[in-house]
Amino acid sequence: MLTAIVGINWGDEGKGRMVDLVSSDYDVVVRYQGGNNAGHTVVNHLGKFILNLIPSGILRPEVVNVMGNGMVIDMQHLVGEMKRLTDAGVKITPENLKISERAVICMPYHVRQDCLEEDRLGDAKYGSTRRGIAPVYGDKYLKKIITMGDLFYPESLKKRMKSIVEWKNLFIEKAYGSTKIDVDDIMDWLKEYGDKLKPFVCNTGRYLDECVKAGKKIVFEAQLGALRDIDFGINPYTSSSNTIAAYAPIGAGIPKYKLDNVFGIMKAYSSCVGEGPFTVEMFGEEAEELRKAGAEYGAATGRPRRVGSFDVVASRYGVEMQGADELALTKLDVLSYLDKIPVCVAYDIDGEKTTEFPRGERLDKAKPVIEYLDGWKCDISGCKKVEDLPKAALDYIKYVEKAVGCPITYVSVGAEREQYVVMK
Numbered sequence: 001m002l003t004a005i006v007g008i009n010w011g012d013e014g015k016g017r018m019v020d021l022v023s024s025d026y027d028v029v030v031r032y033q034g035g036n037n038a039g040h041t042v043v044n045h046l047g048k049f050i051l052n053l054i055p056s057g058i059l060r061p062e063v064v065n066v067m068g069n070g071m072v073i074d075m076q077h078l079v080g081e082m083k084r085l086t087d088a089g090v091k092i093t094p095e096n097l098k099i100s101e102r103a104v105i106c107m108p109y110h111v112r113q114d115c116l117e118e119d120r121l122g123d124a125k126y127g128s129t130r131r132g133i134a135p136v137y138g139d140k141y142l143k144k145i146i147t148m149g150d151l152f153y154p155e156s157l158k159k160r161m162k163s164i165v166e167w168k169n170l171f172i173e174k175a176y177g178s179t180k181i182d183v184d185d186i187m188d189w190l191k192e193y194g195d196k197l198k199p200f201v202c203n204t205g206r207y208l209d210e211c212v213k214a215g216k217k218i219v220f221e222a223q224l225g226a227l228r229d230i231d232f233g234i235n236p237y238t239s240s241s242n243t244i245a246a247y248a249p250i251g252a253g254i255p256k257y258k259l260d261n262v263f264g265i266m267k268a269y270s271s272c273v274g275e276g277p278f279t280v281e282m283f284g285e286e287a288e289e290l291r292k293a294g295a296e297y298g299a300a301t302g303r304p305r306r307v308g309s310f311d312v313v314a315s316r317y318g319v320e321m322q323g324a325d326e327l328a329l330t331k332l333d334v335l336s337y338l339d340k341i342p343v344c345v346a347y348d349i350d351g352e353k354t355t356e357f358p359r360g361e362r363l364d365k366a367k368p369v370i371e372y373l374d375g376w377k378c379d380i381s382g383c384k385k386v387e388d389l390p391k392a393a394l395d396y397i398k399y400v401e402k403a404v405g406c407p408i409t410y411v412s413v414g415a416e417r418e419q420y421v422v423m424k
Contacts, residue, residue, distance in 0.1 A: 030055065040056050
């Protein structure tokens, strides 16, 4: 059984929480793209955890976690993340955490280049997390990167590193006017953190292939959502990797296999971190009330998230791009304070209504067409089964399910691991 758990919208939908929940039924959890530019928040009996790089299955000791070849790994950040987890009592060994030898290392100079470029752009910035993600993926396609497997060959690593640093300094020193990169400093950084991580590095593609042949169940954990996909998202306000489910077997290292199930995650309202079009965005007191109710602050950056009503147009597009077979609707409890719940059912573009998700200038011009559904005005965080939910909450779930054209099988009613309702 190969299942992908993916975001339907802009990211921050609650994927980590759902991976943590369903991973009890799986043997392996795989992160297949992205870096430490987003975070998955999980709350369980051990506490609250924000995972930027390590798969969310790490919080279940019986699950093996794989960081795939599609990832870009800031080793310093990963070592720190591992320490925070182990200090909290989470077991991390080479038996339950495996890092692909083909995964790309996100270097300190990638982070610096990311910051320099965002500063150069000024008001036209993309809203980068300033963690080096765009530069490192750019270098990947320029074939000027170092992989985790290269750490085992220090002589050839230094030779290649000298060539890359010489090239990179053309940008850092001459284009941006910043201090040049010192190759010895980079080699020291690679050794300091690489030596700590080398025991975890292996041929994860071979390992996963053996798992599939042995009939083990694998779940692929995505970062961000469909609208941040480099190909199908809101360009240029995307991530630099493929966040869609179809990329999961490739980014995991087993491209010959196909997914059996795609589990899409979307919030009961909308949220967005970063710049770019966000048609349903709320402002002022209305936005702040929803932001506080949902604790909408970025897991990776702490930035206040932009918030808005549920967006049928964007969500239906996300469901299609992900090829979702089923959905989880998260944070339904957050809406309990509302008398009437706004839902964006269409976009108005230059006086014409559309239910097709636009791109480019048409998306920039789009205005939300809002309808209102009845609120339930009561605490639903204790609901355990469908019959416990108030009628207005059930009506909202059914409305959203029909609008996006995909069955909702889970609904979360709180942040704790067990605060959810199985719908089907």
